[in-house]
Amino acid sequence: MPKTLPDGATADLESGAPPVAPTGSGAATCAFITYGCRLNQYDTQAIREEVLNLGYEEIEGDRNLDLIVVNSCTVTQHSGDKVEGKVRSLAKGNPGATILVTGCLTESDRTRLALIPGVEHLVGNEEKDLIPAIVEGHARAGARKVRRHDRSIFDLGVSTFSGHTRAFIKVQDGCDSFCSYCIIPYLRGASRSRSPADVVAEATRLANAGHREVVLTGIHLREYGGDLDLTDGLVTLLTDLRAIEGIDRVRLSSIGERAFTVPFLELFANDPGLCPAFHIPLQSGSDTVLERMGRDYTQAEYLDTLERVRAALPRATITTDLMIGFPGETEAEFVESLEVCGRSRFLHTHIFPYSVRPRTKAARLPDHVPVEVKTGRVRQARKLAETLAASERNRRVGDRVSVLIEKRGGGEVSGLSREGLRVFIGTDGASRPIERGSEVEAVLVASRENGLEGRIDG
Ligand code: SF4
Incomplete structure (x- = not known):
């Protein structure tokens, strides 16, 4: 049946796309490719569990695939290009495969994906829960009317993140903030929270599968519970x-x-099991840019938050995002961002250049910053961020931390401390084996690129 595309064009996406049934002579093969944020990683894991339950076998590599699921991202122009390139190459290498693309690019750029030969199903963010039925041929992508307040986005769940010590749990999706540069509210709809009972049930399953740490993810976690009329929803959920x-x-x-209210900070201060590691997006250190971005805080409010976090939780680490070259960004406004970074002791700063997202308010703002100016500022900001991160790591030398071991190899093990520090511990001469998934106490003895070296304590 022809599908109507957003621009009025049509493409016969579903016709002639029979379901791929696992065969009797061996399971049909599949692969899952994920782009973008933690939410997408979570959604892919949930989809993977359902598809594997249908009898598919997940295999390594890009060839000999019967079913390919691509969970896409379009946060920047570059991410959309990467997804398109990958889908094209997979389609070319697997001419008989069923190719299903889901995620944000299917919302923002359906036509572009629909024109790739071999792509059979374009599944919107709000239909991800239908993917197993679509794969089996019992449902059709695009059949569900877009319902931007629908809670079916939580209908998929996970029971394990095999191979990982940490497990992610999606507790919130969507956003009502409409920052002027961001396309996410258009692609993921209104802010919606998963019920506390549902989150606790999933965390219990993950604990039973051996995960000792869970990471709560959402597009706008601070909003958790607002749509469920919960007061202090995040504080209650963390306690549960x-x-x-x-x-x-x-x-x-x-x-x-x-999010950093008094009850929230008190909860973290009284429970060492709540990890004092926070990613608090700054985006810009200039009040005038923040206003044009439509952010709901000022430079002073942001810095005050960091001060309160550090007063309540002296061991906390803070990381951030910084956008460079927002329309109209002057040299003075850029320098203000650098100054805020200089005062903020960020352990890591994710620096990225502004890129135009069609349909957003910022795309229509005047005075877009020339690419060469943006590139120069990005380079300058990254250099500063590296220096500041190194000094923040050095400040931690001598600290005693608990490390959840994630990797082994090359004569060392590594993992994350509760404070979000990546710690590498040499195993040569260790008195006992250090297992993956165990939590060990270590003293930080030296800083190195992207982490710290630790020595087992006791
Ligand atoms: S808070 Fe702003 S940047 Fe974050 S998802 Fe919502 S609109 Fe986008």
């Missing part, structure tokens, strides 16, 4: 999660500066 046997550590992904 810590009551689950086996969940020793709970970490938050990116969180807005307004």
